[in-house]
Amino acid sequence: MKKCVHKHLHHKQELPALTDRLRRQSRKITGPRAAILEILRQHPHPLTIKEIFSEMPAGECDLATIYRSLHLIEKMGMVKRFHFHDGAARFELVAEGDDGHHHHLVCTKCSQAVELEECFPVELERKIAKENGFKAVTHKLEFFGICPACQR
Amino acid sequence: MKKCVHKHLHHKQELPALTDRLRRQSRKITGPRAAILEILRQHPHPLTIKEIFSEMPAGECDLATIYRSLHLIEKMGMVKRFHFHDGAARFELVAEGDDGHHHHLVCTKCSQAVELEECFPVELERKIAKENGFKAVTHKLEFFGICPACQR
DNA sequence: CCTGTAAATGCAAATCATTTGCAATTGGAG
């Protein structure tokens, strides 16, 4: 069983630490970007673009800007993208140095997500890759069910 | 490890067996539906709507009809819907009585998919559900990598 | 075989998530 280290996520990263990562790549620290990072910091859960947009103080900043910013910081490895049951991508901050690999238990009623420790057995993944001659194999794994609250 | 029974899929179901399932639900056997089922039968792999559309003899039948038909037969449990890396849903026939639960190893270059026997350990899934108070828990699991052909 | 009717279809327009072109703006190195 893979040892997961995603608990890092719960030690909220400081905003300066996040902006530094941008600066190091000679990226500008703009109003929208600072706001996006702050919102992600405040919500240690996967957020949709729409959710980020509506958290935005005064609704400032275009949706397109959020899409572009998330692409950028995703490519930089600062956030990870997840896909749950509905069609919207969700993003979660990733600690520097972490690969952000982990999974969720998602409620199909309210979309609330619990972060999980468990992961697919590595040896088994290696075996699958080998048997089929595939290289650079990873996996996406999400659990779906009804959360306690939605069971009424 | 869960014992998977999806090998059934490879014993192609006969077309009459498929149309009977429709008839039993008082659904009409129309030209487009017969064509769709036949195409799915001929391709024991997850197909996108577009792929089904282009396999369609003479390009007959509207895209909307394919979407509607697949919704219908999905609700009837005749096909299962999968999501790989690109944004398009893919559908695969499911044998009657089977729940179609299985996973794939997908090439991120060419989207070729290999059906897998392996599944996430049931006991572990039960433990995850229990520890978080979730009911009716299932999972989606797909592996991604570079297939032998795409490694050059 | 004929018919009534619910089920299905085609077509076009609507939605939803996301992307992109472009001209105007701006952060921050020097």
Added chain:
DNA sequence: CTCCAATTGCAAATGATTTGCATTTACAGG
């Protein structure tokens, strides 16, 4: 303080999927 690449807003373009509606059709029952 200046300059220029990086960013942004806005609007229009995509791509997948859905839906409204008027028209057609499969097939149960006579």
